[in-house]
Amino acid sequence: MNVPDAQPDPHRAARILRDVPLQSRNTFGVPARARLLAEVDDASTLSALLARDEFSGRSPLVLGGGSNLLFVDDPTRPLLVLTGRDVRVLADDGERATVRADAGVQWHGFVLDTLARGFAGLENLTLIPGTVGAAPIQNIGAYGVEVCEFVHAVEAFEPATGQTHRLGRADCRFAYRDSVFKQQPDRYIVTAVEFDLPRLHVPVLDYAGLGDELATMGIDRPTPRQVADAVIAIRRRKLPDPAMLGNAGSFFKNPIVPSAQADALLAEHPTLPAFGGGDTGHRKLSAGWLIDACGWKGHRDGDAGVAASHALVLVNHGSASGRQLFDLARRIADSVNLRFGVALEPEPRVIGEHW
Secondary structure, three states, X not given: OEEOOOOOOHHHOOEEEEEEEOHHHOOOOOOOEEEEEEEEOOHHHHHHHHOOOOOOOOOOEEOOOOOOEEEOOOOOOOEEEEOOOOEXXXXXXXXXXXXXXXXXXXXXXXXXXXXXXXOOOOHHHOOOOOEOOHHHHHOOEEOOEEHHHHEEEEEEEEOOOOEEEEEEOXXXXXXXXXXXXXXXXXXXXXXXXXXXXXXXXXXXXOOOOHHHHHHHOOOOOOOHHHHHHHHHHHHHHHOOOOOOOEEEXXXXXXXXXXXXXXXXXXXXXXXXXXXXXXXXXXXXXXXXHHHHHOOOOOOEEXXXXXXXXXXXXXXXXXXXXHHHHHHHHHHHHHHHHHHHOOOOOEOOEEEOOOO
C-alpha cells in the first residue's frame, strides 16, 4: 500500500553537516568520520533531500541511536539521521490501541510512555538502546518477546521510487533478528512504526530469570510496569551501560541449528541452554554459553574486550578501534566454530568490512 507523499515544508529543511566525527554517535565509541550527514525532522522532505546533488545516486546509510552497528572503517555513503519525535495514539477502543511513533523516538522512552498510558506488551523490551525506527529492522527481542508480535505496520520511504509505503506485519517478513528491511538493507528507510498494544496482557515471565527477579521483589502478580522494572534491574546488573563502557549490547545472535546437531551437543554438554528454533527441525542455542565455555568472558586485548558480566557483549575500554573489535569478534566466532561446530553471526551491522 502506497502512502501519497506530503509536500515538503521548505521551512523545515534538513541540516546538512560535513566531515562529521562519529565517535559520539555510536555506542561502541569508536572513531569514524562521515563526509556528509543529514539530520531530518520531517520524513516528508526525504524525497527532496535525496534529489539534491550531494545525495543524487548515493543511497544513504541510516544512523539511529548508533547502538546496533560497528564502524570498522569510515562510511563511504552519506549518513541520514531521522530526528522526528512524534508519538500519537491513532485508535483506542478501550481494550487495544494503535500507537504510532516516528523513527527518531528513543526506544526505551517510548516503551515507558506506552506503559504510562496503560498499554501493555512491550515491557520485556525495555532498556534496549536505540530508536523506534531500528526496532523492526532488527526485530529486537528480549526475555521471550520479539517486537514483531506488536508491530501493526511500518511506514518506510523507498529512495529508488520516491514513494512512501505502509507495510503490514506480514509484509515485513519478520524472523529471528531479521526482517525485509534487513534482508534488503538499501531498499527502505523506516520513517515510523505503528504498534498494536493491548491494555490487558498475559505477561511473559518464564525466560532468563525474569520470574525469579519478580519473586525476589516480592511480586507474584506483576503489572506490566513491574515486569519492566524487573527487566531493567536484570539488564543493569548484567549489561554494561554504553555511557560508561562502550558496547552495542549483545554482539552475536543466538545460533539456530538443526535439532540433531543440538541434541548431539546437549548430550555432551547438558548445561548448554537450548530453546525452540521456530520449527520442529531446529533449536536455538545460547551464544553466550558457547562463548563463555571457550573462555572469552572478561577477555581483553588492549582496549578491545569482552564484558566480565556477559560473554555476549564486546566492549571498548577506551580507545579501541572498530577494526580491533571486529578482529576480536572474528577470533571469538572462530573458536566457537572450532570447538562446537557452530557458526556465530553478529547482531550489529558492520560498516567497512564483510563478516
